[in-house]
Amino acid sequence: MTNSLTKLSLGKLYGIGVGPGDPELITLKGLRLLKGVPVVAFPAGLAGKVGIAERIVQQWLQPDQVHLALNFPYVQDAKTLTAAWQAAAEQVWQHLAQGQDVAFVSEGDVSFYSTFTYLAQTLLQTHPEVEAQTIPGVCSPLAAAAGLGIPLTIWNQRLAILPALHTVSDLETAIATADVVVLLKVSSVYEQVWTILKQQGLLQQSYVVERATLPEQMIYADLSDRPHLKLPYFSLLIVQVYHADLG
Amino acid sequence: MTNSLTKLSLGKLYGIGVGPGDPELITLKGLRLLKGVPVVAFPAGLAGKVGIAERIVQQWLQPDQVHLALNFPYVQDAKTLTAAWQAAAEQVWQHLAQGQDVAFVSEGDVSFYSTFTYLAQTLLQTHPEVEAQTIPGVCSPLAAAAGLGIPLTIWNQRLAILPALHTVSDLETAIATADVVVLLKVSSVYEQVWTILKQQGLLQQSYVVERATLPEQMIYADLSDRPHLKLPYFSLLIVQVYHADLG
Numbered sequence: 001m002t003n004s005l006t007k008l009s010l011g012k013l014y015g016i017g018v019g020p021g022d023p024e025l026i027t028l029k030g031l032r033l034l035k036g037v038p039v040v041a042f043p044a045g046l047a048g049k050v051g052i053a054e055r056i057v058q059q060w061l062q063p064d065q066v067h068l069a070l071n072f073p074y075v076q077d078a079k080t081l082t083a084a085w086q087a088a089a090e091q092v093w094q095h096l097a098q099g100q101d102v103a104f105v106s107e108g109d110v111s112f113y114s115t116f117t118y119l120a121q122t123l124l125q126t127h128p129e130v131e132a133q134t135i136p137g138v139c140s141p142l143a144a145a146a147g148l149g150i151p152l153t154i155w156n157q158r159l160a161i162l163p164a165l166h167t168v169s170d171l172e173t174a175i176a177t178a179d180v181v182v183l184l185k186v187s188s189v190y191e192q193v194w195t196i197l198k199q200q201g202l203l204q205q206s207y208v209v210e211r212a213t214l215p216e217q218m219i220y221a222d223l224s225d226r227p228h229l230k231l232p233y234f235s236l237l238i239v240q241v242y243h244a245d246l247g
Numbered sequence: 248m249t250n251s252l253t254k255l256s257l258g259k260l261y262g263i264g265v266g267p268g269d270p271e272l273i274t275l276k277g278l279r280l281l282k283g284v285p286v287v288a289f290p291a292g293l294a295g296k297v298g299i300a301e302r303i304v305q306q307w308l309q310p311d312q313v314h315l316a317l318n319f320p321y322v323q324d325a326k327t328l329t330a331a332w333q334a335a336a337e338q339v340w341q342h343l344a345q346g347q348d349v350a351f352v353s354e355g356d357v358s359f360y361s362t363f364t365y366l367a368q369t370l371l372q373t374h375p376e377v378e379a380q381t382i383p384g385v386c387s388p389l390a391a392a393a394g395l396g397i398p399l400t401i402w403n404q405r406l407a408i409l410p411a412l413h414t415v416s417d418l419e420t421a422i423a424t425a426d427v428v429v430l431l432k433v434s435s436v437y438e439q440v441w442t443i444l445k446q447q448g449l450l451q452q453s454y455v456v457e458r459a460t461l462p463e464q465m466i467y468a469d470l471s472d473r474p475h476l477k478l479p480y481f482s483l484l485i486v487q488v489y490h491a492d493l494g
Contacts, residue, residue: 020383024275024276025274025276025383026274026275027271027272027275028274028275029271031275032271109389111392111393111398111399112389112400113404114398114401117398118401132396134393134396135272136272136390136392137389138264138274138384138385142383142386145358145359145381145383146358146382149381151359151364152358152359153358153359153410154364156410156413156414157360158414158421159409160408160425161405161406161407161408163402163405165403166403167403170405170424173424174424177417177420177424178407
């Protein structure tokens, strides 16, 4: 007697970068996959609020889709984070194991400092048989440059990108070795950054963009008179260290 | 007698980043604007061939749109380049002056080492009254990471991006000061780059991606046995200098 049970095939995990905030900056591919899957997952918002990625895709969520808000705490503690990633991976696995494809949506791009990496790597440690695919998206430095109406980089310019929260001590090195420096997640270290930029005489060629491409986008060009700024978590700072020589 | 002539309003210039190659990686906003303008401009292909940006948007070009192939020579000579930018800006201006909006499409993103910057800056020098708007797109390092199935950066990693053609002498500095290094336009200096990566013991953590997201995409992971590679112009190299410490 042959085994008549068909082995259920696993669902596939998609990581979709849905862009910096304006819902219209999702890619056609991201939107097609998003609409086609039975399960859409996203980072849960803080304090019961709608999260950024969820807000971006809200208008395209289908009533018959399962919506999975996964909890990723905004903390630095490795133990707490690892536990949260494992719990989130387990929630996603429950659906994959039933043969359901899951799309995890993330603001910006999914290969660029994205929660998707932690989720996917945690899941693949326990379930290496899962197939994961990433769909790239527009990342925040490009959106900020578009909002400012300036090129981020041209010609022979060297670009350095630092997650400022962890690497503010590297800012002077970046200024010395790159032509354009982008600091991500700058809010909690802004005053420290401002002092370094003042010492280096770079405040006039520095820009802060809050919530790029969203209706509440704020732009600060020339930081000379702004030693203090109350910024939201998703703020970035661009320093044009050297103007490029065209041609 | 009042002047009965109505002043013709100028057309607007859009710079649209249409993504790395896969036409489905254009954004909804880029596609909407692209379809709505009377004039679509793009860099002319080499030797009469269809250019990369034109190929990406070909399926959405409307028969009643003017298609403007602008000549941007692949040379380093400043005088030749400046003359080409001026000629291209003049062609675009002819349409703007008649009140027609022009969308210039560019592969990747329009703020990231893009021909659009040279075109727009040249045009605005002569005609500062022109309104220009940029629509960000997916840039090639993100597309390459998605193709490789690896994160480009996570957590506290510092990223350096170098246009290798001009800055290969900066590679050792970038390796010493960043955790992930991306070299754009690596083809003409590949052997020099390989030698440096060999000296630094980094060949196994280095990847080359040719024509990311196009059907002819090629991936080389681990460059140990590849001292020579014949690469097309749009190839990039990613060096994972340090693996990030999760959490």
